[in-house]
Amino acid sequence: MNGRSVKSCTVFAAQANGVEIITVEGLAGPDGGLHVLQEMFREHHGLQCGYCTPGMIMRAYRLLQENPNPSETEIRFGVSGNLCRCTGYQNIVKAIRAAADTINSAREAAE
Amino acid sequence: MTAEVETEVESSAARTQKLEGLGTKRKRVEDVRFTQGKGNYVDDIKLPGMLFGDFVRSPFGHARIKSINKDAALALPGVKAVFTADDLKPLNLHWMPTTRRRCPSGTG
Numbered sequence: 001m002n003g004r005s006v007k008s009c010t011v012f013a014a015q016a017n018g019v020e021i022i023t024v025e026g027l028a029g030p031d032g033g034l035h036v037l038q039e040m041f042r043e044h045h046g047l048q049c050g051y052c053t054p055g056m057i058m059r060a061y062r063l064l065q066e067n068p069n070p071s072e073t074e075i076r077f078g079v080s081g082n083l084c085r086c087t088g089y090q091n092i093v094k095a096i097r098a099a100a101d102t103i104n105s106a107r108e109a110a111e
Numbered sequence: 112m113t114a115e116v117e118t119e120v121e122s123s124a125a126r127t128q129k130l131e132g133l134g135t136k137r138k139r140v141e142d143v144r145f146t147q148g149k150g151n152y153v154d155d156i157k158l159p160g161m162l163f164g165d166f167v168r169s170p171f172g173h174a175r176i177k178s179i180n181k182d183a184a185l186a187l188p189g190v191k192a193v194f195t196a197d198d199l200k201p202l203n204l205h206w207m208p209t210t211r212r213r214c215p216s217g218t219g
């Protein structure tokens with residue numbers, strides 16, 4: 001919401017009036033391909049039932065903007081407001097770390 | 112010696128990968144929709160004439176239910192039906208397995 005990650009359950013509809021909102025549906029590229037975070041969650045089995053995944057991915061999306069190279073501890077702290085009841089957090093952390101690596105490599109290659 | 116063992120492990124892994132058997136890493140097909148917010152969960156399902164259900168449980172742990180009076184609940188606007196264990200008896204489903212081994216309606 002206006003660039004920040006928020007939980008829809010703690011935001012009033014009135015607060016969302018007129019602001020820019022990106023949801024997980026808006027992450028895919030124009031060709032419909034998966035965003036690197038989505039791809040890495042898939043690659044590293046960062047989801048099972050998928051219920052928490054939109055929240056996890058959007059939080060990770062913002063986390064990597066705030067901190068493009070987070071440590072495992074920083075990732076764990078960064079997504080601590082999001083709960084997963086299936087798999088535990090190990091693979092979610094792995095997926096976010098892998099996405100950071102991919103994004104950073106692509107950025108370095110572009111420079 | 113070590114090199115030989117490693118080679119053996121590698122070829123075993125390569126074989127497993129080729130056969131796509133146990134222990135092979137697979138990408139799940141459903142992850143494409145789940146990671147894009149296209150999952151469909153029970154709360155997303157809407158069918159024509161669908162009603163909402165709610166469970167009423169005893170507010171007292173290990174208490175024996177002597178009777179259930181449905182009148183007040185049925186009198187509420189919008190309430191279509193109230194089911195108790197008595198309604199399940201014709202289906203032989205009234206003996207719900209509980210740790211107390213006793214019918215919830217207290218009659219079993």
